[in-house]
Amino acid sequence: MIKKAPKTLLVMDALAALGLISALVLVFFFTPVEQTMGMVQKVFYFHVAATWTGMLGFLLAMVASVAYLKTKKLDWDSAAVAGTEIGMVFVLIGIITGSIWAKPIWNTWWTWDPRLTTTFIMELIYAAYFVLRANLTEIRQRARLASIYAIVGFTTVPLTFLSIRIFRSIHPVVIGDSSSSGMFAMSSSMLFTFIYSLVVFSLFFVVVFWHRYLLENNQRNLTTIIMEED
Amino acid sequence: MTPDTLNYFVAGYIVVVLGIGGYILSLVIRSASLKRKLDQKSDQDSTRE
Numbered sequence: 001m002i003k004k005a006p007k008t009l010l011v012m013d014a015l016a017a018l019g020l021i022s023a024l025v026l027v028f029f030f031t032p033v034e035q036t037m038g039m040v041q042k043v044f045y046f047h048v049a050a051t052w053t054g055m056l057g058f059l060l061a062m063v064a065s066v067a068y069l070k071t072k073k074l075d076w077d078s079a080a081v082a083g084t085e086i087g088m089v090f091v092l093i094g095i096i097t098g099s100i101w102a103k104p105i106w107n108t109w110w111t112w113d114p115r116l117t118t119t120f121i122m123e124l125i126y127a128a129y130f131v132l133r134a135n136l137t138e139i140r141q142r143a144r145l146a147s148i149y150a151i152v153g154f155t156t157v158p159l160t161f162l163s164i165r166i167f168r169s170i171h172p173v174v175i176g177d178s179s180s181s182g183m184f185a186m187s188s189s190m191l192f193t194f195i196y197s198l199v200v201f202s203l204f205f206v207v208v209f210w211h212r213y214l215l216e217n218n219q220r221n222l223t224t225i226i227m228e229e230d
Numbered sequence: 231m232t233p234d235t236l237n238y239f240v241a242g243y244i245v246v247v248l249g250i251g252g253y254i255l256s257l258v259i260r261s262a263s264l265k266r267k268l269d270q271k272s273d274q275d276s277t278r279e
Contacts, residue, residue: 027243038233043238043243046242100241218268
């Protein structure tokens with residue numbers, strides 16, 4: 001019942017660590033300094049990659065929740081917990097780095113722009129996911145209600161992603177519209193580093209997700225064993 | 231002239247490193263705690279037998 005991390009995962013750990021270090025090296029030494037923003041523009045590479053990873057976590061949590069409701073296998077519930085937790089951590093990193101970027105560029109740490117507001121609401125909604133779980137003790141009931149909540153809560157993810165396209169926003173549109181306000185022209189080295197960071201963070205997400213999934217599964221299995229004995 | 235925003239750049243990457251590092255550390259601590267509980271459990275089981 002207790003699963004150990006497979007060797008493949010340990011190899012992927014090393015690859016992800018190397019990937020993150022090399023991405024940092026690229027950001028620090030390979031990309032040029034943007035003329036109008038200066039060094040702070042370089043925050044953009046990991047800011048976008050972290051937020052992307054967070055949304056990937058929420059997407060996976062939604063898929064796992066649908067799978068749980070369909071199959072009633074608790075492994076899917078563990079996957080949903082792992083995805084949501086990682087999503088929250090990385091979106092929070094995205095929010096804070098975005099705020100740091102905003103200070104010299106927008107002259108404020110925070111503004112209630114549609115993108116920032118929807119991201120903040122999304123983070124709060126997923127925080128409530130854990131509040132809900134903490135208040136339900138029966139394993140099956142907790143898994144069922146949390147799954148429904150994660151599916152409904154996921155509606156905030158496409159809303160956040162599309163907010164800068166639907167509403168009037170000062171947030172730059174990175175993917176799809178290079179002519180938007182606040183967007184800068186990316187040189188080939190900038191574009192390469194940006195895509196490289198996205199790929200590395202995606203790999204890192206897989207690795208961290210796998211570890212968190214195993215931890216959640218093992219914790220639940222141990223709790224079940226102890227409860228059955230009592 | 232290019233503005234001097236080095237401090238913000240450094241602050242941004244400190245947040246990234248601390249955020250990712252902190253989360254990995256929390257996973258390591260929780261895994262170690264689980265391992266400790268499993269060891270205690272197997273000790274209890276072997277004592278009963």
